[in-house]
Structures are given as C-alpha cells and as structure tokens.
Amino acid sequence: MKKAVLILTFAGLLLTGPTCPPGQAASWSGVDETVIEKFAEKAGRTAREPFINTDQGDLLLFVFLVAGIVGGFIGGYNFRTLFPPRRGVGDEKDV
Amino acid sequence: MDRIWTKKRTVSRFAAVLAVVTGALASLPSPAFAMHISEGLLPASWAVLWYIVAIPFVALGLRELQRRNEEFPYFKPLVGLVGAAVFLISCMPIPVPTAGTCSHPCGTGIAAILIGPGLTVVVASIALTLQALFLAHGGLTTLGANIVSMGVVGSYVGFGAWLIARRVGIPWIAAAFLAGLLSDWATYAMTSFELTAALHGAGSFSAMFSLILIAFVPTQLPLGILEGILCAGALHFVRSRKPELLQMAAAGGAT
Numbered sequence: 001m002k003k004a005v006l007i008l009t010f011a012g013l014l015l016t017g018p019t020c021p022p023g024q025a026a027s028w029s030g031v032d033e034t035v036i037e038k039f040a041e042k043a044g045r046t047a048r049e050p051f052i053n054t055d056q057g058d059l060l061l062f063v064f065l066v067a068g069i070v071g072g073f074i075g076g077y078n079f080r081t082l083f084p085p086r087r088g089v090g091d092e093k094d095v
Numbered sequence: 096m097d098r099i100w101t102k103k104r105t106v107s108r109f110a111a112v113l114a115v116v117t118g119a120l121a122s123l124p125s126p127a128f129a130m131h132i133s134e135g136l137l138p139a140s141w142a143v144l145w146y147i148v149a150i151p152f153v154a155l156g157l158r159e160l161q162r163r164n165e166e167f168p169y170f171k172p173l174v175g176l177v178g179a180a181v182f183l184i185s186c187m188p189i190p191v192p193t194a195g196t197c198s199h200p201c202g203t204g205i206a207a208i209l210i211g212p213g214l215t216v217v218v219a220s221i222a223l224t225l226q227a228l229f230l231a232h233g234g235l236t237t238l239g240a241n242i243v244s245m246g247v248v249g250s251y252v253g254f255g256a257w258l259i260a261r262r263v264g265i266p267w268i269a270a271a272f273l274a275g276l277l278s279d280w281a282t283y284a285m286t287s288f289e290l291t292a293a294l295h296g297a298g299s300f301s302a303m304f305s306l307i308l309i310a311f312v313p314t315q316l317p318l319g320i321l322e323g324i325l326c327a328g329a330l331h332f333v334r335s336r337k338p339e340l341l342q343m344a345a346a347g348g349a350t
Binding site: 006027028029030031034035036037038039040043045046047048049050051052053055060063064065067068071072074075077078079081082083 | 131132133134135136138146169172173175176179180183186188190195196197198223227228229230231233234286290294295296302303306307310311314315321336337338
C-alpha cells in the first residue's frame with residue numbers, strides 16, 4: 001500500500017504535463033541552457049568551448065559510453081565485494 | 096562440488112557486473128545536458144575565489160581518507176562504490192515532464208550519510224574533474240565553483256539534515272529522505288548564489304538571486320523529491336543487507 005502511494009505520488013508529480021508554452025514542444029534541454037546560460041548571457045557572459053571538446057558529432061556518445069562502462073564496472077565490482085550473494089539452503093550442500 | 100560452487104559464483108558475479116554496466120549504459124547514452132556551471136561563464140576573479148574556497152575542503156577530505164582507511168575494513172570498496180555512484184548519478188540527465196527540461200540528481204546526500212561529508216567532497220571533486228575534462232560537462236575554470244556547490248554544500252547540507260533529523264527523533268527513513276532532498280536543493284541554491292554573485296553587476300543581488308532560484312524550481316522541485324526517495328531507498332538497502340557498513344558513517348548514529 002505504502003509503495004503504491006509512493007509510486008502514484010511520484011508518477012503524478014512527473015506526469016502533470018510540461019509547463020512549456022502551448023503549441024511548443026518540450027525541448028528537454030538541460031537546466032544549464034534553460035537557466036544558467038540564459039542568465040549568464042543576459043549578464044554578458046557566454047559559455048566557452050571546453051578545453052578538451054568531446055562535444056563533436058558522436059564522439060560525446062562514445063565518451064559517455066566509456067564513462068558508463070568504467071563507472072559501472074567499478075561500481076559493480078565494489079558492490080559485489082560489499083554485498084556478496086546470499087547462499088540458498090540448497091547451495092550449502094554443494095560446499 | 097567446490098568447483099561447481101565457484102563456477103556458479105563466477106557466473107552470478109559476471110551477471111551482476113553486466114547488469115550494472117548495462118544499467119549505467121542505458122542511463123548515459125544521450126548527449127550531455129550539463130547542469131553544472133559551464134566553461135567560461137564565471138569571470139576569472141570569481142573562478143579563482145571558488146577554487147580557494149574549495150581547496151581546504153578537498154584537503155580535509157583527503158586527510159580523512161587516509162585516516163579512516165586504516166580504521167575500517169571494507170572502507171576502500173565502500174568509497175569506490177559511492178564514488179562510482181556519485182559519478183554516474185551526477186552525469187545522468189533525467190527528463191522532467193513538469194518542466195520539459197532535463198537535469199540530474201547529485202547523489203551527495205546518500206554519499207554523505209554513508210562515508211561522511213568530508214570524503215563526499217573528495218569523490219564529488221573527482222567526478223566533477225572527470226566530467227569537466229572528458230564529458231563537456233561543467234568546466235575547468237568553473238570547477239572550483241561546481242565543487243563548492245555540489246561537493247561542499249550538497250554533502251554538508253545533506254549530512255547536517257540527516258544529523259539534525261536523527262537527533263530530534265525523526266525516523267531514519269524520513270531523515271534519509273530529507274538529506275537527499277535538501278542536499279539537491281541546496282546544491283542548486285548555491286549554484287544560483289555563485290552565478291548571482293559573479294554576474295549581478297550593478298543590478299540588485301536579491302532580485303537576480305530569486306529569479307535564478309525560481310527558474311530552477313520546475314526542474315529541481317521534482318528532482319529533489321526523486322533524490323530524497325533514492326537516498327531513503329539506498330539506505331534501506333544497506334540497512335537490510337549490511338548494517339555494519341553504517342558504522343563507518345562519520346557520526347550521527349546512521350543505524
């Protein structure tokens with residue numbers, strides 16, 4: 001019951017509809033563009049290209065992929081060290 | 096039989112690692128919608144100032160890392176797991192339909208409860224540096240400001256909320272929810288402060304600060320709630336599977 005209420009509350013919160021202007025689709029830009037850069041531009045500052053610019057074509061997808069693999073592996077490896085699988089009743093006979 | 100058991104264990108370990116990697120990949124394949132302050136947005140003097148503010152916290156965290164490494168078993172894997180989680184969570188764009196935009200949780204609330212705020216600053220700094228260098232996410236000139244908002248303010252506010260909530264007798268699950276929620280909101284409040292301080296010019300500080308803060312609300316209000324739920328869920332998992340890990344929490348009776 002508690003879980004259902006939590007899920008419904010959260011779903012309701014997320015699905016109340018985008019508040020973007022009528023007739024205009026949600027852009028799904030990050031808040032860096034919609035908030036941070038918007039205010040910075042008003043104040044006369046514009047974002048510069050990163051020193052190592054991986055935001056070129058599909059290069060960024062590749063870098064994110066590698067980051068996901070490395071981060072996921074490190075997380076998974078340490079997770080298995082900290083939380084080894086529980087042995088079932090039947091498994092004990094095998095040892 | 097030993098061999099069969101070892102084989103079973105290897106297969107299940109491989110499956111778990113694969114599941115985590117797949118999950119991480121599924122969450123990351125979209126273009127970077129960075130939510131940290133981008134490269135070049137802060138004037139040089141402000142960029143330097145935020146580095147000066149951040150450095151002592153990072154140094155304190157590194158000293159704590161050395162001290163606690165000798166004190167607790169399981170310390171390294173816990174810091175490794177939390178570090179990977181903060182890195183993945185903080186570069187994971189989550190679409191928020193209420194706003195039509197994307198943003199990311201920070202993971203610093205749960206990290207602060209599990210490894211303490213000092214060490215959370217260290218893992219957040221590493222995550223932010225990697226993102227600034229290779230993921231076009233944030234920037235090197237704005238790294239100090241991003242460490243202060245996400246690493247320092249996020250973790251200390253989250254940990255403070257947890258500590259105070261526990262001291263006044265709030266149940267641990269609600270305390271964890273509050274820690275996640277407030278760490279997220281505090282991070283974006285601090286980002287607003289940093290932007291306003293550097294860019295308000297001759298205009299009113301409070302007017303610009305409130306405007307930026309209000310602009311964050313449609314996205315960060317639901318995301319903060321999501322972060323609170325994630326924080327409470329993660330703590331519930333640790334409490335039920337390995338409560339002894341919570342003894343490593345810096346203070347405050349995480350159990």
